[in-house]
Amino acid sequence: MKEIDARGLACPAPVLQTKSAIEEVNPSLIKIIVDNEASKQNVCRFLESRNYETSIKEDGNDFLIVGKRKEGVSPEVSSEILIDKKTTDTKKIMVMLATDRMGFGDDELGLKLMISYIKTLKEMGHELWRLVFVNNGVKLTIEGSEVLPVLKEYEKDGLQILVCGTCLTHFNLLDKKQVGETTNMLDIVTAMQLADKVINI
Amino acid sequence: MPPGDLERVLCGLKFPTDPNLIVGLDSADDAGVYKITDEIAIIQTVDFFTPIVDDPYWFGQIAAANALSDVYAMGGIPKTAMNIVAFPVKDMDISVLRKIIQGGLDKMKEAGVVLVGGHSVEDSELKYGLSVTGFIHPDHILTKKGFKAGDRLVLTKSLGTGVINTAIKGGLASSKAIEFVTHLMATLNRDAAQVMKGFPVHACTDITGFGLIGHVAEMVVDSGFGISLWSEKIPIIPEAFDYAAMGLVPAGAYNNRKFREAMVDIYPSVKRAVLDIMYDPQTSGGLLICVKKESADDLVNKLKGKGIDDAAVIGEVLSEPKGKIVVS
Known part of the structure; x- marks a missing residue:
């Protein structure tokens, strides 16, 4: 394994040192220590452009970057996708509510069921990641909604609640919304992509 | 200074006010504007930095073009300038400074600006730039605000x-890239500013140290709008x-990213x-330049006709999400 201590150096010096090490000995494993964020990011970008897989360990103020050469993969496909820093190990469940009633048939029953559904959602625990309200669903987030206290409680506990801005505007309810963040289609689409499971009601 | 630091320094300090100060420190704009009569206001800005290219003559030109840019970005016409010089007299041959100042002078001449004086200090690190004064009609000032959805x-x-x-710096740039970037940085924003005068422009700024997203962020904050940027349309060296x-x-x-990524x-x-x-x-x-939707393509064509080949439509103002930048 090749080791480089690039602490105390500013950009682009750590990248240059990594570059010459790779060009000279072409190691299958390389370790670089840097002490600032920009160098950390740049050395990782460089290693990835040279077909290395990177992992980073933080050690006090230092970052230990380990690069492992990938075999038989072209550098183009190795660039990681930048999406969301909050990605964690827990499963992420997104629930999308496009109505304020559960099921078809009897509206009164549908509303009762919906209230019960939202109250029971907490049983999903930490895996419940985002609640997204669209179309008639946004009516559950406005003043007078029976589930408002429950939703506020969820939000306080850190659950992200997104409410469709276009829908609120359509129903003229924009200033009546009492809980959640007004959102747009891009946020909704991105949330769907990031979620491990999407439940549509 | 890094974004955010200056805000912390200035936060809470009381600045004298004056009814004729139209654009001052309270807005994050490119230059200050002070009204003299109903017809005329002066526009003032200052900028200087350490060398970014090896050639002193080109560095002088770039530093001058950079300092003049703030006046153009607000729709003004630069008129006078003063040199700001920090020079390591003991370590560097004085002829280097002469070449830098010659570069600055040539750029000022191109811009129709006269040098009225300057100030120099001895310093371990070379720095050069200008303090610039220009004229503008008080009703025609372009700021970072005033744009509309669409x-x-x-x-x-x-x-x-x-x-x-x-x-x-790393010795890795090709000579082609060095030449391209040197000429690009030394190019005045004057022609672009002249072309935009004929169009329904609602806001304008120039892209400098905070990067494209940093400057767009300054526009978006408290504007009541969002801005979408189309990454594939952005002209890149x-x-x-x-x-x-x-x-x-x-x-x-x-x-820049750390400071703005939340939005x-x-x-x-x-x-x-x-x-x-x-x-x-x-x-x-x-x-x-923030321009009315219908005029955008026409503006780009006129800019290209003036030799501004890189000009491109790169995004639009959104009514939602407010206060956010959406990069697609």
Whole structure:
């Protein structure tokens, strides 16, 4: 394994040192220590452009970057996708509510069921990641909604609640919304992509 | 200074006010504007920095073009300037300074600006720049605010000067990239400013140290609008993409990102190197012009007709999400 201590150096010096090490000995494993964020990011970008897989360990103020050469993969496909820093190990469940009633048939029953559904959602625990309200669903987030206290409680506990801005505007309810963040289609689409499971009601 | 630090320094300090001060410190604008009569206001700005290219004559030109740019970005016409010089007299041959000042003078001449004086100090590190004064009609000032939903954003210079300068520092930049970026940075924003005068322009700024996203963020904050940026339409200096992808991104770009990333939504399809370039601090960058949607293509064509080949429509003003930048 090749080791480089690039602490105390500013950009682009750590990248240059990594570059010459790779060009000279072409190691299958390389370790670089840097002490600032920009160098950390740049050395990782460089290693990835040279077909290395990177992992980073933080050690006090230092970052230990380990690069492992990938075999038989072209550098183009190795660039990681930048999406969301909050990605964690827990499963992420997104629930999308496009109505304020559960099921078809009897509206009164549908509303009762919906209230019960939202109250029971907490049983999903930490895996419940985002609640997204669209179309008639946004009516559950406005003043007078029976589930408002429950939703506020969820939000306080850190659950992200997104409410469709276009829908609120359509129903003229924009200033009546009492809980959640007004959102747009891009946020909704991105949330769907990031979620491990999407439940549509 | 890194974004955020200056705000902390100035926060809470009381600045004298004056009814004739139209644009002052309370807005994050490019230059200050002071009204003299109903017809005329003076516009003032100052900028100086350490060398970014090896050739002193070109450095002088770039520093001058960069300092003059703030006046153009607000719709004004620069008239007079003063040199600001810090020079290591003991370590460097005085002829270097002569070449720098010659570069600055030639750029001022091109801009129709007269040098009225200056100030020099001895310093361990070379620095050069200008303090510039210009004229503007008080009713025709362009700021970073005043845009409307649907407006298009037009950028007049390619991005990536910070990345190329990092590659130059590392000795990795090709001579073609060095030449391109040197000429680009030395190009005045005067022609672009002249062309935009004939169009329904609602806001304007120039792209400098905070990078494209940093300057767009200043526009978006408290504006009641959002802005969408189309990453694939953004003009980028040839080779800057490759240099960014291999980690030649200046630390300033990461500072810019850290300061603003909370207000930026990014489509997963956006290439990382392009995003890095959108945060890349620019030296003597182009104008970012907010123009009425219907006129955007016409504006770009007129800019290209004036030799501003990089000009492109790169985004639009959104009514939602307010206060956010959406990069697609």
